[in-house]
Amino acid sequence: AQTVTQSQPEMSVQEAETVTLSCTYDTSENNYYLFWYKQPPSRQMILVIRQEAYKQQNATENRFSVNFQKAAKSFSLKISDSQLGDTAMYFCAFMKPLNNNDMRFGAGTRLTVKP
Amino acid sequence: NAGVMQNPRHLVRRRGQEARLRCSPMKGHSHVYWYRQLPEEGLKFMVYLQKENIIDESGMPKERFSAEFPKEGPSILRIQQVVRGDSAAYFCASSAGTDYGYTFGSGTRLTVV
Numbered sequence: 001a002q003t004v005t006q007s008q009p010e011m012s013v014q015e016a017e018t019v020t021l022s023c024t025y026d027t028s029e030n031n032y033y034l035f036w037y038k039q040p041p042s043r044q045m046i047l048v049i050r051q052e053a054y055k056q057q058n059a060t061e062n063r064f065s066v067n068f069q070k071a072a073k074s075f076s077l078k079i080s081d082s083q084l085g086d087t088a089m090y091f092c093a094f095m096k097p098l099n100n101n102d103m104r105f106g107a108g109t110r111l112t113v114k115p
Numbered sequence: 116n117a118g119v120m121q122n123p124r125h126l127v128r129r130r131g132q133e134a135r136l137r138c139s140p141m142k143g144h145s146h147v148y149w150y151r152q153l154p155e156e157g158l159k160f161m162v163y164l165q166k167e168n169i170i171d172e173s174g175m176p177k178e179r180f181s182a183e184f185p186k187e188g189p190s191i192l193r194i195q196q197v198v199r200g201d202s203a204a205y206f207c208a209s210s211a212g213t214d215y216g217y218t219f220g221s222g223t224r225l226t227v228v
Contacts, residue, residue, distance in 0.1 A: 006157075035216050043204060045158075045219035091157055095216070102148060102171055103208075103217060105157040 004094050006106035013082045014114050020067075021077045021109045023092030029053075033095045034068065034075045035103070040088040048090070051075065082113045119144075119209050120189075121220035128197045128227050136192040136223045140209030147190045148217060149182060152204040164190060197227045 013019035164184035208217035
């Protein structure tokens with residue numbers, strides 16, 4: 001079974017600064033997908049960024065980027081130039097694209113951006 | 116495209132009643148997933164369905180919980196004889212079966228009193 005671990009229950013960052021959220025996972029698969037989702041107080045789950053395991057290049061989406069270390073099974077999220085609207089729960093997720101495609105989530109990191 | 120629609124947004128049930136949660140996937144999506152989120156916790160996989168088929172229900176409690184995704188109409192998550200421990204946010208997600216991740220609905224918050 002795949003497990004996803006987020007070791008930081010809570011983090012805070014000053015507005016305009018950079019913060020990195022950690023995620024590790026355990027799998028015996030070689031081909032899989034990793035995601036970061038954001039859940040603001042509205043509770044909506046919003047896809048932030050996606051990474052294919054077969055790609056060595058780290059994914060980036062504007063101020064969001066990942067550091068994907070396949071051998072170490074690590075998938076951290078870096079948020080640059082933090083904004084107040086980035087305040088949310090952030091969930092790391094793993095998906096094995098075989099029969100069932102189901103996605104497994106970590107417990108989440110609560111990020112607070114301070115003005 | 117209205118996205119994934121879940122209703123109701125909030126649902127209050129007394130212990131012992133039945134709760135029915137509905138999910139209409141995005142247009143063109145034939146894969147539906149249900150997740151449960153307890154307070155201050157991540158999402159826990161419950162069940163994965165395609166039209167008229169349950170593909171994986173390994174996360175569903177063996178009793179009182181059932182799910183369906185009929186040929187016509189929304190997917191339904193049914194909880195019979197609810198107990199206080201069932202209080203949670205229930206999220207539905209859909210996908211086209213590709214590997215681009217899921218689109219989530221806004222969730223249904225179930226409160227059992």
